[in-house]
Amino acid sequence: MTHFLVADATKAVSVQPGAIVSKVIHRDGKLNVTVFGLDAGEELTEHRASSAAIVQVLAGRLRFTADGEEFDAGPGFWLHMTSDTPHALVAVEPTVMLLTLIRC
DSSP states (O other), X not given: OOOOOOSOGGGSSOOOTTOEEEEEEEEOSSEEEEEXXXXXXXXXXXXXXXXXXXXXXXXXXXXXXXXXXXXXXXXXXXXXXXXXXXXXXXXXXXXXXEEEEEOO
């Protein structure tokens, strides 16, 4: 197959009370694409990815920190990080986020 379509990635997960849920929507030799649903107040503490990453907020709002810089991340937010960039996030409101990991 030469293409893969997800018509509405925001519907790949539903935000669950007091939880972070995720669903891989595409994986191949170079990409791993995961949709996350985070309830307000849920967080991922500082960590690093072993590959480059792109974070896109599809709905809701995050307080996102990358390499010590804090961002107010709402719908349309797009951020590329090189591998090993320290980052963390907190959902300010129920949020759906798309994470793309890129293996080079």
